[in-house]
Amino acid sequence: MKKFIRISAFCLLLALLLPSGTLRAQLFDEGDLVFNAGIGLGSTYYTYGSYYSTTVPPLFLSGDYCLREDLGPGNLGVGGFIGYSAYKYHYDVSGYDYGWKYKTLIIAARGSYHFTELVEKLDIYGGVLVGAKIVSDEAFGDYTGSDYSVNKGGPVFDIFAGVRYQLTDNFEVMSELSYGIAWFKIGLALKF
Numbered sequence: 001m002k003k004f005i006r007i008s009a010f011c012l013l014l015a016l017l018l019p020s021g022t023l024r025a026q027l028f029d030e031g032d033l034v035f036n037a038g039i040g041l042g043s044t045y046y047t048y049g050s051y052y053s054t055t056v057p058p059l060f061l062s063g064d065y066c067l068r069e070d071l072g073p074g075n076l077g078v079g080g081f082i083g084y085s086a087y088k089y090h091y092d093v094s095g096y097d098y099g100w101k102y103k104t105l106i107i108a109a110r111g112s113y114h115f116t117e118l119v120e121k122l123d124i125y126g127g128v129l130v131g132a133k134i135v136s137d138e139a140f141g142d143y144t145g146s147d148y149s150v151n152k153g154g155p156v157f158d159i160f161a162g163v164r165y166q167l168t169d170n171f172e173v174m175s176e177l178s179y180g181i182a183w184f185k186i187g188l189a190l191k192f
Contacts, residue, residue: 027123027166028077028114030069034164036062036174038187040085055101056086058182064112064125074125077112081129083181091141098141105134106156106181121166129158129180156180164189 028034040058064077083106090099108131115124133156162176162185172189 027121027164028064028066028075028125030066030075032064032066033192034064034172034189035192036060036064036164036187036189038174038185040083040182040185042183053088053090054086055088056084058083058085058185060084060181060185060187062110064110064114066114071113074113074115077114077125077127079110079112081106081108081110081131081180085181096142098139101138101140103136104181107131107134108156108158108180110160123164123166123172125163126159126161129156129160129178131156 038060040060060081060083062079062081064079066075067078068076084104086101086103088099088101091097108129110127110129112125112127118124132153134153158178158180160176160178160180162174162178164172164174166172170191172191174185174187174189176185177183178185
């Protein structure tokens with residue numbers, strides 16, 4: 001797992017630092033459909049402080065459909081995103097034992113711009129995500145003080161940058177930097 005994370009981070013760094021030299025063939029052509037699935041690292045929700053613990057790490061599914069080719073130096077993609085994570089705040093000190101279980105669900109549409117292949121087998125892209133975030137909580141234990149409910153929903157907006165490295169014609173590894181469900185996402189991608 002550590003080796004996979006290092007390779008993904010290296011690919012992302014390489015993609016961001018390489019100059020836009022000679023353009024090559026494209027990895028994301030008109031009509032292509034790519035599904036991503038993976039795990040997030042560095043959650044953006046409820047992980048601060050010694051009383052918080054992760055119960056379900058940030059997980060995500062996303063998809064990109066190449067809507068239009070040769071739009072400037074790249075291709076336009078549209079798709080969707082679903083992300084989920086769960087955390088627990090547990091206070092167990094001086095006879096008090098209580099806490100909250102938090103769950104976050106993000107459902108969104110996303111648009112992406114895939115640059116024409118700058119590095120062989122590397123799909124470099126960026127985009128925006130717009131959708132809804134649903135946050136819920138559940139109290140447990142013996143606390144009778146103020147209510148710290150976070151049951152709420154609201155809009156979510158995210159900007160992301162990512163890379164996918166082609167292992168075979170239909171199988172890729174991917175990584176993204178964003179704010180959404182996690183700061184850094186890694187995963188696998190299937191291309192149809």
